[in-house]
Amino acid sequence: MPRKAATNENPKDTGSEHQRPGVYARGADTVDTIIKAALRVIIDEGATAFSIRRIGAECGLKVGNVSYHFPRKELLVKVMLDDMMESYQTKLDDDVRLADISAEERLRRVILMCLEDICSKRTTRLFTELWSLANQSAFIAERIEAFYSDVHVQIGEQIRVLNPALEDEEVHTLALFISASMEGTTPFLGYEKPWRAKMPQIMALSVETFIHLAKTLKPGDIAEMTKAIDF
Secondary structure, eight states, rough: OOOOOOOOTTTTSOOTTTTOOOOTTTTTTHHHHHHHHHHHHHTTOOOOOOOOHHHHHTOOHHHHHHHHHHHHHHHHHHHHHHHHHHHHHHHHHHHTSTTSSSSHHHHHHHHHHHHHTTTSHHHHHHHHHHHHHHOHHHHHHHHHHHHHHHHHHHHHHHHHHHOTOOOOHHHHHHHHHHHHHHHHHHHHHHHTTTTGGHHHHHHHHHHHHHHHHHHHHOHHHHHHHHTOOOO
């Protein structure tokens, strides 16, 4: 039987709300060292090297010390994705959720933020490797799904303000389309990818296209378009 990891979902847990799943607390030096090592391994060496043993070697800890805090490598994936979403939320608060900018400008900033992030080494390599791991791990697949669900909510938040006539399902579909279109640039325009130099043009086209769609799409339009597709 695999060892069951402790989590902060236990009602008897009296620790801080900042605790992560596993036997550790946020900010502990050893835990932060392990997380940084895990990121280096998966980004620089890929999914095949992503193991508790390799991570321990990377940060100079014994396997037992790493597995004490993270009994399964999947918990490291959860923490990495949680930390990324937290950093995105901070950036949204600082740059997007401002009272003195228009709804159109908010959506523009979200689009540019996402595409600029895709250009980074961390995001390009981390997510391509996580997609690979997700093919073999239902847990990792679920964590990635939860991460992108949050992204869709953030995009939908801007669409809903820009076009309040749309139904919730239409907002979600449009947010999913925008998110999928942006994520699809990763293997072509991400860090060190073949057409990386074209990213400024793709950014400009994305801003123009996505904002136009968000502003002009009418209730029922998606349903009408769908009728024409023989799928």
